[in-house]
Amino acid sequence: DAGVIQSPRHEVTEMGQEVTLRCKPISGHDYLFWYRQTMMRGLELLIYFNNNVPIDDSGMPEDRFSAKMPNASFSTLKIQPSEPRDSAVYFCASSPQGALGGELFFGEGSRLTVL
Amino acid sequence: SQQGEEDPQALSIQEGENATMNCSYKTSINNLQWYRQNSGRGLVHLILIRSNEREKHSGRLRVTLDTSKKSSSLLITASRAADTASYFCASDMVDYKLSFGAGTTVTVRA
Numbered sequence: 001d002a003g004v005i006q007s008p009r010h011e012v013t014e015m016g017q018e019v020t021l022r023c024k025p026i027s028g029h030d031y032l033f034w035y036r037q038t039m040m041r042g043l044e045l046l047i048y049f050n051n052n053v054p055i056d057d058s059g060m061p062e063d064r065f066s067a068k069m070p071n072a073s074f075s076t077l078k079i080q081p082s083e084p085r086d087s088a089v090y091f092c093a094s095s096p097q098g099a100l101g102g103e104l105f106f107g108e109g110s111r112l113t114v115l
Numbered sequence: 116s117q118q119g120e121e122d123p124q125a126l127s128i129q130e131g132e133n134a135t136m137n138c139s140y141k142t143s144i145n146n147l148q149w150y151r152q153n154s155g156r157g158l159v160h161l162i163l164i165r166s167n168e169r170e171k172h173s174g175r176l177r178v179t180l181d182t183s184k185k186s187s188s189l190l191i192t193a194s195r196a197a198d199t200a201s202y203f204c205a206s207d208m209v210d211y212k213l214s215f216g217a218g219t220t221v222t223v224r225a
Binding site for chain 2: 042043048091093104105106107
């Protein structure tokens, strides 16, 4: 398996623009997680899905952020409109059992810079 | 908010030496995991220790867990340059969520 695939790897955009980050989880994994990593706040869980259904989005910072999982092999994280403070590395991770059952498999991340 | 806190924040050692880092967490857990992150890359799972385990080994890694103190330690023996990375502990929270600490940055000097 190719692992968790994220795109784009790098995105530079201007404040106010819409940003869409994409993730393809490992086939057969029922759980998908979106994390954000910054120097100041470390790794923050934004939202996670189980069987394509959003279970907990309490970590989504505000209404400008939205995430979808239309099918088992694809998820998006959208920021509209983007702001400079959204600059971070966004990670997608998938897991066959969720955190209680075992490890998370991370993608390489999408580094977002909002100017 | 972060569940775990690592100590020290940074560690610099000579190749061949051992590296030890500690993690403290706040609430009861089912398991605790350690991950490694190389610069510019995603996190890679190293080892998982369950709440009813006290010690676990995997190759050059040794993890301990003390649930009474809500703490864990990761020992890397005979370090190599390739061990240079950031190391994170992660503890499970309710509802299948995993909360990560701030990480320990380890530099192994050749």
